[in-house]
Amino acid sequence: MIPAREEIEQAKKEVEKYVKQRIKEFKNLKEKNxxxxxxxxFVDIQxxxxxxxxxxSFCILTANSSAVMGIKIQKEVGIEGFKKYPFEKLFEVIRKKGHRFAAQRAERIIKLRDKEDFLIEISREDDGKKAREKLVKEIYGYGYKEASHFLRNIGFDDVAIIDRHISRFLFExxxxxPRKTITKKVYLECEEALEKISADLxxxxxxxxxxxxxxxTGKVLK
Known part of the structure; x- marks a missing residue:
């Protein structure tokens, strides 16, 4: 029996309906943009x-930050804001929410606008791991974690997000x-461990x- 089975099965009993809801929200992005x-x-936000x-853009915002902060910024900026806000306005929204790297994130999001068609093309692919390699190569500010995060959030089921929560869980x-840094080799090792848990459960x-x-964390976010 895998060491994590009991905890995951208990979590499933507690929040399965929210996980199913979130997966449906992700699939809508893949199918409908x-x-x-x-x-x-879990978060007091409409x-x-x-x-x-x-x-x-959300996946850029959450790097070295938190999902809750990214959610709050994403809601305030809105779909049109991510497409059209000038640097100064985007920077100010991110800064006011308390992001430590507001200028850098605003710059990366503005660069991302030129890649919108590419991102939509990626969403139509079937293989998440192949799509991830293309994202890491093409998108400024995306490593394996950010690319995997984006793919999961637009409906891909076959890539893992190795952040501090997941890596700590696997270590424990x-x-x-345990590793001090998550290199590509370590990332893929962690992903392989998660694939075994997924198959088992x-x-x-x-x-x-x-x-x-x-x-x-006690939350079902994204």
Missing amino acids: LTTFDFRP PYQADILSEA KGLVK GLTQAELDLYIFYIK
């Missing part, structure tokens, strides 16, 4: 719409050796990530 996110009761460019369970990588995030 539009979704409505509702993070209640539902809002996002498209693929908005979601790619003895599924991978009959979950997709996307579902498993949401359950582990819930175990570590």
Whole structure:
């Protein structure tokens, strides 16, 4: 029996309906380039719409930050804001929310606008791992984690998001050796461990990530 089974099965009992809801929201982005996110009761914020460019921007915002902060900024900027806000306005929104790297993130989001068609093309692919390689090569500010995060959030089921919550969970369970930094080699090692858990529990990588995030934070976000 895998060390994480009992915790994940308990998490499934507690929040399965929210995980299914989130997966449906992600699939809408892949299929329609539009979704409505509702993070209640985990975050006290009203539902809002996002498209693929908005979601790619969200994944830039959450790097070295938090999902909650990214959600709040994404809602305030809105779909049109990510497409049209000048640097100064975008910077000010991000800064007011308390982001430590407001100028850098605003710059990266503005660069991202030129890649909107590419991002939509990526959303139509079937293989998440191949799509990830293209994103890392093409998108400024995207490493494996950011690319995987974006793909999961637009409906891909076959890539893992190795952030501090997931890596710590794997370390604590003895599924991978503790590392100070997440290199590409370590990332893929962690992803392989998660694939084994997914297969054992009959979950997709996307579902498993949401359950582990819930175990570590008490929230089902994205």
